[in-house]
Amino acid sequence: MVEAIKWHGDHLELLDQRVLPFETSFVQCRTAQETADAIRNMVVRGAPAIGVTASYGLVLALQNDASPQAFHAACEVLAASRPTAINLFDAIDNTKEGLGNPAGWQNPAAEAERIAVAYHQDDLAKNKAIGRHGAQFLAGQRRVLTHCNTGSLATSGWGTALGIIRQLNEEQRLTQVYANETRPFLQGARLTVWECQQDKLPVTLVTDGMGGHLMNADMVDCVIVGADRIAANGDTANKIGTSMLAMAAHFHGIPFVVAAPTTTIATKTLTGKDIPIEERPHDEVSHVRKNPITAPNTAVFNPAFDVTPAALISAIVTEDGIFHPPFKFN
Template structure:
């Protein structure tokens, strides 16, 4: 398959609504097992979000919308559905945006709520495709990209944010190589991003997180492209832990940094990244690897799931509405006012 004939679309679905239930591709067992789980209640969907069956800010929002609709189908208390889903993860703002949008309909009609959840899903895919085109437009020919965590069709409604830009750039013949950081402790880069890119025959090499500096030093990377879980009014970005260090490395080595996120990821109620709640996950995710201890028994560990990258380290934020160059309070406000 030639680069120019490559499809920009992902070859699989991570979130599907079928026969009045939600079907999620279990991301905990990829890449070695392809397992789809079925959900019929909001509480089950909340557990799936918390347990990382589904992950990635846009995908979490879509799953939560469907979870809310599931409880409407069964005639359950929708206030309780909202509450249980809102508590599943604290940092990804898309979760709360999707739930607010569902609740704002002020309806218990299941047909109406299922239709709205489907609309949220479809809009996310359309946003990703637009974002992919905007982001790819600034890439040079023969671009070499470094990406972190997983921001593809697994993390969104389909296509992806950062990985969507890479997909679009590859389909246009502009991307020649992708480096995927492994992304400890959940290894989303190793298990998910490498798998996604290989599914679509996009050249990818896996990189230990600690090897990024040496790779940048050798002059082998043009752009770092990452996603986001929340972006504040001044352009500060919360994303998977390890993003901040990549941005600092990129600045030192003259590598450009692009953040890809739909406008639903912006939280203008927060002035700066200092105000973003950072999820702290269990120590065991650091001290063990898939249930096998890798640290001495009783060893303490810290496990922040996200870090904050200041706007000053970011060259461009790509959204479905266009590009924010050199993001700051004014440029963010200008684009979101469109």
């Protein structure tokens, strides 16, 4: 199992996911700004991993300047790095609440470090629980289609959707994983396939447009995806391309399962229409590894996420158990 986030007491080391699987290199962060840059530039990605990384970013902020003013400035810098991932805001709020009123601070950097380490460990435990609950929901042998990357690279380890897939494999019930390439950043082709190969899982790479064909040809039993934000009604924001998989699965009567920790559920976000959708640089679409693939000056639209309506979701699996429609999280 790959360890993508490493805390060294005075700096954070992140596996650079932009260059996988062809190169293994690490980025070191020693300030909150460097941590925010790593999140924004997708050195690290995946909502749970972003939350853990932000927690350590706040430790670095306090190690450099323990004043309340500097701390709150660091919170704002980190919050602006990836606006759709609700775990980012959960991690910031968790540290704020743990530190309490600045008037009572004694050694805020040490306390923030304790909070961040606990947050990191808690996410891993949640991943394992999600895997168990999800495997229980999906009875029998399974051929799974998944989208983006939801494994140890996107979390503290093990994974959410990929954690369920790993659990199915441990129970000897996994027969095939189909991994969408996940344009434009290719998290499926570069990261999910690589993780599956590391664990010797039976994986086949497919293009993003093949999901409907796989279902129509009876090659898939279920679709399992992660989430970056889940609204109070169950509407789910995940990597762009997720919603069309849900539509195809719904048409074919195939279970469409969302796997995420409860920290991804934003009960103050009433519906998917209230979820901010990040738009990323146009060259991510018009270029592949800095090589142009379309005519110069082509207009590009590049939202990083889409919203899958709750009506298309068969179950939302969390560490607390399985939620069924109509979704109520309180």
